[in-house]
Amino acid sequence: MSTAANQYRAAPAILPAASGIRGVLSDAFWRKPKLLLFLMLLPPVLWLGVVYIGSLFALLLQSFFSIDEYSGLIKREFTLKTYGDLLQAANLDIILRTVTMAAAVTLASIVVAFPIAYYAARYARGRWKALFYLAVMLPLWSSYLVKVYAWKLILAKEGILTWLFSKLNLLWLLDGWLSLPIVGGNSLSVSFTGTFIVFVYVWLPFMILPMQAALERVPGNLIEASSDLGASPRQTFWNVLLPLALPGIVAGSIFTFSLTLGDYIIPQIIGTSRLFIGQAVYSQQGTAGNIPLAAAFAVVPIVIMGLYLWMAKRMGAFDAL
Amino acid sequence: MTSAVSFQKVSRHFGTVRAVDAVDLDIVPGEFFAMLGPSGSGKTTCLRLIAGFEQPTAGSISIFGERAEGVPPYRRNVNTVFQDYALFPHLNILDNVAYGLMVKGVGKAERHKAAEDALALVRLPGYGERRPGQLSGGQRQRVALARALVNQPKVLLLDEPLGALDLKLRENMQEELKSLQKALGITFIFVTHDQGEALSMADRVAVFNDGKIMQVGTPQDIYERPATRFVADFVGSSNVLPPDFVQRYSGQRRWGSLRPEAIRVGKATRGDGVSARLVSANYLGATTRLALDADGLRLHAVVPAGTKLPEEGEALVLTFNRDQLHLMDEPA
Numbered sequence: 001m002s003t004a005a006n007q008y009r010a011a012p013a014i015l016p017a018a019s020g021i022r023g024v025l026s027d028a029f030w031r032k033p034k035l036l037l038f039l040m041l042l043p044p045v046l047w048l049g050v051v052y053i054g055s056l057f058a059l060l061l062q063s064f065f066s067i068d069e070y071s072g073l074i075k076r077e078f079t080l081k082t083y084g085d086l087l088q089a090a091n092l093d094i095i096l097r098t099v100t101m102a103a104a105v106t107l108a109s110i111v112v113a114f115p116i117a118y119y120a121a122r123y124a125r126g127r128w129k130a131l132f133y134l135a136v137m138l139p140l141w142s143s144y145l146v147k148v149y150a151w152k153l154i155l156a157k158e159g160i161l162t163w164l165f166s167k168l169n170l171l172w173l174l175d176g177w178l179s180l181p182i183v184g185g186n187s188l189s190v191s192f193t194g195t196f197i198v199f200v201y202v203w204l205p206f207m208i209l210p211m212q213a214a215l216e217r218v219p220g221n222l223i224e225a226s227s228d229l230g231a232s233p234r235q236t237f238w239n240v241l242l243p244l245a246l247p248g249i250v251a252g253s254i255f256t257f258s259l260t261l262g263d264y265i266i267p268q269i270i271g272t273s274r275l276f277i278g279q280a281v282y283s284q285q286g287t288a289g290n291i292p293l294a295a296a297f298a299v300v301p302i303v304i305m306g307l308y309l310w311m312a313k314r315m316g317a318f319d320a321l
Numbered sequence: 322m323t324s325a326v327s328f329q330k331v332s333r334h335f336g337t338v339r340a341v342d343a344v345d346l347d348i349v350p351g352e353f354f355a356m357l358g359p360s361g362s363g364k365t366t367c368l369r370l371i372a373g374f375e376q377p378t379a380g381s382i383s384i385f386g387e388r389a390e391g392v393p394p395y396r397r398n399v400n401t402v403f404q405d406y407a408l409f410p411h412l413n414i415l416d417n418v419a420y421g422l423m424v425k426g427v428g429k430a431e432r433h434k435a436a437e438d439a440l441a442l443v444r445l446p447g448y449g450e451r452r453p454g455q456l457s458g459g460q461r462q463r464v465a466l467a468r469a470l471v472n473q474p475k476v477l478l479l480d481e482p483l484g485a486l487d488l489k490l491r492e493n494m495q496e497e498l499k500s501l502q503k504a505l506g507i508t509f510i511f512v513t514h515d516q517g518e519a520l521s522m523a524d525r526v527a528v529f530n531d532g533k534i535m536q537v538g539t540p541q542d543i544y545e546r547p548a549t550r551f552v553a554d555f556v557g558s559s560n561v562l563p564p565d566f567v568q569r570y571s572g573q574r575r576w577g578s579l580r581p582e583a584i585r586v587g588k589a590t591r592g593d594g595v596s597a598r599l600v601s602a603n604y605l606g607a608t609t610r611l612a613l614d615a616d617g618l619r620l621h622a623v624v625p626a627g628t629k630l631p632e633e634g635e636a637l638v639l640t641f642n643r644d645q646l647h648l649m650d651e652p653a
Contacts, residue, residue, distance in 0.1 A: 224374055225407035227394040229421035229472065239424065243411045 121215035195271035206255035214248020331380035358529030400469035415449030
């Protein structure tokens, strides 16, 4: 018998525990995996529970207080007066404007993101996939403010976009669009169209990535099976691809929708002087000092997102999860 | 008569890989046809060429006399039962089965009726409301079959349909598929790497290797009269005999094959024959498979259960009837 085999024979059937506290801990965690899970989850749950949900709850509480109109002090008594103020026509305008913008941005993001995500999920391999991630993430590396100001220059009347339109002899198209009510304005940088373009640009990665992840999970043979059963590419898209990608689309739209609902910087830099929810919250809690109304405004996106998710669930968006 | 499927010099190359290489093939309408071969032999690519998922790089394919090159899968009246079933996870069983009719614009009541009938055909009546995830592998397999058959295809393609099932279920499904095919009269083409499955189910078998067809014939042809060493070795694990050996017993210098069950194993003291030693014995239940060493040539013999087995290393004499020795076409 060889010496190597002899060595193996000499080893005990059960190896001794590693020395010290590490050995004790790793054996204990192996026997009780839930203990490890508990210890790992404790800090984030504490953070989420106390700091995050706690402050959200404090915010909710604030919205049920009201402000004394003479002294400007907060009356710490339960009242629905602040919500009554929220329903004034001017405030409803702000809510409607923001929700419409968020919905338009979300829809546009879906349309723009789908082909990119589809290509990345189904065709890109190896270095092309790496390039895709890089291209999608790259804009996130630079400051959000720098990008928004860059867009202000691009969209300005003297900016490169106007120049491009004039070079292509398409200035009539741009002017025609800008003369339209609501979406138009003096230039793209002071119109809702400009706000919309920048919102779509800034939030697009948050739509592409979950969509790509969802499309990647759709097995290729389901597409083949659909085609095999006689479905044209269009029918396969509506009956197989879209329903299976829906959880990803919903996840992406939660990002684009809620980020648009809450943003106050983009509409301040690019767009008209009309307020969005984020700006209203900012001005109410800052200059106006009306914390309860600011809190009530902040509740609006939460309620809208809740309704949106409830509807998405009812439509079966999460059935394929 | 027009063939159900006809290949003329069909090739499908992926770069330098010749997945299918100049294959000629004619499949008769209404037959149960098996494509048998090891993995990577081109049999699945052939199936995908018929389904339309792949296009030939050269040659022509026709389905019931109509040219199929450039025709997308959704315009072919050919349906596939996929290896892993490919059931739609977001639809219930009834809608899965009715899918083909749905995309053709058949009304809801009518297509659900047809789907119920198809489910009854595969012995899963009343399973329509369930989701694919709630079914066992064997049940999913039947649903995949119903989903294909409900369209009444001209040709049904089955890609390793029984590969994921356990032995008992596989044997049941083999019988069911066979009787279903007889009852419906649809041309079935199925791909498998399991020679037992191919031999027991098919009317005719094509043996694939390296993108080419080695032999086409009835199971008896393939098993008893293999044309090449590859076929003899792959189908039924025949003993492949070198030309020198064959010359001694038949007088012709050709490669030969001898099935394991044709070899009789006796004690060394008894008469003339091929002297050999027992290397190992594998107990298989109904039979025992013996590995023998005949002067450097490795032979296999199968003896029925209950036979008294020789010892390992024991000297033996092997005998066989000369007419059991099959001479292959392959030159020496």
